[in-house]
Amino acid sequence: MALRMLGKDPNSPEGKSSTVYYDDVADTYLVQGLKVLDDERLSQMDLPDHETVVEIPTYMVTFFPEASGDGGTDV
Numbered sequence: 001m002a003l004r005m006l007g008k009d010p011n012s013p014e015g016k017s018s019t020v021y022y023d024d025v026a027d028t029y030l031v032q033g034l035k036v037l038d039d040e041r042l043s044q045m046d047l048p049d050h051e052t053v054v055e056i057p058t059y060m061v062t063f064f065p066e067a068s069g070d071g072g073t074d075v
Contacts, residue, residue, distance in 0.1 A: 003030065007063030009056070018056035020063040029064065031056060 002024050009018040019032040033054035036042060047053060 006065075007060065009060060011057070018054075018060050020056075020060060 003021045004024060006020045006022050006029075008015060012018060017032055017034065021030040021032070022028075023030060031054055033056040036053040036055055042053065045053065
């Protein structure tokens with residue numbers, strides 16, 4: 001697996017979260033963020049047992065090439 005860090009939240013305490021990665025082998029994004037533990041929000045999702053939900057600040061979408069105008073996953 002070849003992960004490439006696309007961006008880290010500049011406002012994160014100690015710079016440890018949130019982070020967006022791209023896996024060029026699987027052609028997928030990995031997102032590190034705060035684990036969602038709020039039952040009310042989780043109950044509104046159809047979430048399988050093998051998945052989890054994390055949240056990131058809205059400005060973090062700029063690290064996704066599609067959102068920043070870089071033309072998709074060809075990063």
